[in-house]
Amino acid sequence: MLHCANTSGNLAGDMTVWERQRARMKWQEEQGYFSAFDALFSSSSQDSFLLPADSGCALGEVVAQAQAQPQPKPRPMNKPSVHGFDESSSISRTFSCPPALVEPRPTGSSIGKESSKKRKPEKLHNAKFVTENDTKDKRIKLGSDDDEQSKITGSPNSNANTDSNKRETCADTSNSKQNSKVSEIQNQKPDYIHVRARRGQATDSHSLAERVSILSQLFTQVRREKISERMKYLQDLVPGCNKITGKAGMLDEIINYVQSLQRQVEFLSMKLAAVNPRLDLSIDDLFEKEVFPCAANFPNIGMSSDLTNSGYVQFNSPQEMVSYGGLDTVINPPYMGLKRSISAHVSVPETYLHSVGFSSLNFPIPSCYIAQFDLIFLIM
Amino acid sequence: MITNPPTASTERSRDAKRRKKKKTQEREDEKQPRWKSQAQQQIYSSKLRQALARVNLGSASPKGKAVREAADRVLAVTAKGRTRWSRAILTNRLKLKFTKHKRQRRARVSVHRLKAKGGASVQRKVRFLGRLVPGCRKEPLPVVLEEAIDYIPALEMQVRAMNALFNLLSAASSSSSSS
Numbered sequence: 001m002l003h004c005a006n007t008s009g010n011l012a013g014d015m016t017v018w019e020r021q022r023a024r025m026k027w028q029e030e031q032g033y034f035s036a037f038d039a040l041f042s043s044s045s046q047d048s049f050l051l052p053a054d055s056g057c058a059l060g061e062v063v064a065q066a067q068a069q070p071q072p073k074p075r076p077m078n079k080p081s082v083h084g085f086d087e088s089s090s091i092s093r094t095f096s097c098p099p100a101l102v103e104p105r106p107t108g109s110s111i112g113k114e115s116s117k118k119r120k121p122e123k124l125h126n127a128k129f130v131t132e133n134d135t136k137d138k139r140i141k142l143g144s145d146d147d148e149q150s151k152i153t154g155s156p157n158s159n160a161n162t163d164s165n166k167r168e169t170c171a172d173t174s175n176s177k178q179n180s181k182v183s184e185i186q187n188q189k190p191d192y193i194h195v196r197a198r199r200g201q202a203t204d205s206h207s208l209a210e211r212v213s214i215l216s217q218l219f220t221q222v223r224r225e226k227i228s229e230r231m232k233y234l235q236d237l238v239p240g241c242n243k244i245t246g247k248a249g250m251l252d253e254i255i256n257y258v259q260s261l262q263r264q265v266e267f268l269s270m271k272l273a274a275v276n277p278r279l280d281l282s283i284d285d286l287f288e289k290e291v292f293p294c295a296a297n298f299p300n301i302g303m304s305s306d307l308t309n310s311g312y313v314q315f316n317s318p319q320e321m322v323s324y325g326g327l328d329t330v331i332n333p334p335y336m337g338l339k340r341s342i343s344a345h346v347s348v349p350e351t352y353l354h355s356v357g358f359s360s361l362n363f364p365i366p367s368c369y370i371a372q373f374d375l376i377f378l379i380m
Numbered sequence: 381m382i383t384n385p386p387t388a389s390t391e392r393s394r395d396a397k398r399r400k401k402k403k404t405q406e407r408e409d410e411k412q413p414r415w416k417s418q419a420q421q422q423i424y425s426s427k428l429r430q431a432l433a434r435v436n437l438g439s440a441s442p443k444g445k446a447v448r449e450a451a452d453r454v455l456a457v458t459a460k461g462r463t464r465w466s467r468a469i470l471t472n473r474l475k476l477k478f479t480k481h482k483r484q485r486r487a488r489v490s491v492h493r494l495k496a497k498g499g500a501s502v503q504r505k506v507r508f509l510g511r512l513v514p515g516c517r518k519e520p521l522p523v524v525l526e527e528a529i530d531y532i533p534a535l536e537m538q539v540r541a542m543n544a545l546f547n548l549l550s551a552a553s554s555s556s557s558s559s
Contacts, residue, residue: 223522230525237532251505254528258512261535266541269448275549276432276447 402403415533419460425541427454452514455538463530464523467516 231250235241240256244250402406431450452469459466502521510516510524513531 004482168440226522227525229502230522230529233529234525234532237529247502248505251502251509255509255512256534258509258528258532258535261532261539262512264539265451265535265542266448268453268539268546269445271546272432272451272542273447275546276551 415537421537421541421544424454424458424537425545427457428541428545429471451538451542455534459530459534463527464515464519465513465527465531466534472514 225346227247231247232252233242238253241253244253304308419431427551428451431454432447435450454464482487494498506524507517509528510519513524513527516527519527
């Protein structure tokens with residue numbers, strides 16, 4: 001299952017993350033950690049909590065109360081607990097979309113801080129981005145809190161959003177992966193299930209929520225990786241983006257760059273439009289200078305349109321420029337008789353020639369046209 | 381003076397096109413159709429010249445826009461329709477030509493821009509970028525990013541090609557007018 005995860009989403013760190021998770025779960029089982037977290041989280045989730053800045057203190061108190069065993073090392077335990085609570089609570093916050101405050105993150109990365117700030121006004125769709133950020137942060141923090149997060153997102157708050165995340169997901173393989181992982185976790189944590197039952201939550205919901213949360217985690221991780229990979233690629237494309245990290249800044253730069261490029265194209269098209277009448281005149285002059293028998297092309301308008309149509313029919317079968325040719329023939333014949341000058345309607349069959357290549361020239365052209373085509377290519 | 385570079389370039393573009401026919405089969409799984417290659421630029425320039433010659437006396441007043449739209453259309457054709465934005469450009473131009481609501485469409489775009497510019501959330505930026513890249517208005521972020529990854533080099537190539545074309549044409553026209 002982990003191999004599937006690796007192949008599907010390039011989650012190279014997943015195996016180690018899960019291994020660490022299991023190790024950590026075993027460690028925490030000994031410490032009786034689960035009950036504390038579950039107690040804290042389920043109560044807080046039911047209370048539609050707002051997390052103030054001193055949530056760490058609250059957590060510490062609850063942990064001290066809930067745990068029967070004395071804690072030999074309060075500090076290292078509090079630290080991961082704060083992390084875990086931060087992450088998990090932030091996750092659940094996003095899932096339930098309450099107006100939560102930003103929590104202080106002792107070791108939060110820049111992306112994590114950005115994501116926590118973004119969490120405030122965001123809708124359901126953005127919650128996915130945040131969860132992606134969170135999942136990434138967890139992986140950055142050596143997966144120390146993934147196990148807690150996975151348990152805690154088993155709360156009913158997560159169900160609503162993980163279902164919505166689930167809507168996006170499509171792979172059945174990951175479902176099976178989730179199930180196998182969930183069963184593994186369940187086997188190793190009987191205490192946890194007990195506690196949740198005591199809290200009035202069905203054991204079924206634990207497994208279902210667990211499954212759903214893991215599923216959402218994996219898929220958001222994959223999606224997150226796709227987005228970050230593309231962002232890195234764009235960083236190379238867009239000049240001057242090396243210093244900027246984070247989605248918002250990058251998006252700003254990309255938007256500015258695309259706008260500037262489009263403005264340049266606009267400007268250049270104006271310039272080309274100014275130059276073009278002179279091009280037309282030069283073509284006309286050269287036409288007049290050159291010798292071609294069909295000097296009066298205007299009576300041939302009907303004929304040329306037939307030619308172009310037949311030419312289009314013949315050119316339709318060869319290949320690449322079918323769509324282009326189709327568009328132009330559909331559009332050009334109505335224009336043919338109206339305002340076209342010599343250069344214009346002579347150049348139309350020339351485009352077909354050019355698009356397919358001279359080698360496949362196979363419709364009958366009168367010699368006058370051939371001379372004109374040569375002329376055009378000389379000029380162009 | 382006129383004859384030498386254009387014949388060389390047209391021959392080069394023809395050869396490049398024949399070579400490219402073989403190359404596209406090899407490189408189909410590549411992300412960009414090599415917008416940075418000289419061959420692509422030649423192809424684009426030659427097609428653009430043809431399109432411009434046609435555009436010239438077609439519509440007198442919105443000439444600037446006509447040139448711009450022709451340039452975008454040729455760019456989309458050069459992309460061979462592998463990307464959303466290229467397909468969107470081609471279908472939009474076709475629709476516009478038949479429905480003739482060009483100005484209304486432009487107005488709608490600018491109004492959306494005004495509405496969505498305020499508020500600096502990621503989602504609004506994604507939507508805005510989606511509007512900039514043709515055909516990506518309602519796409520989620522990874523799709524928009526992917527389209528942008530292809531669209532930006534295409535725009536760069538378009539700018540380069542139009543610059544070169546402008547220089548060539550201005551040089552040609554100045555020399556012809558002088559001679």
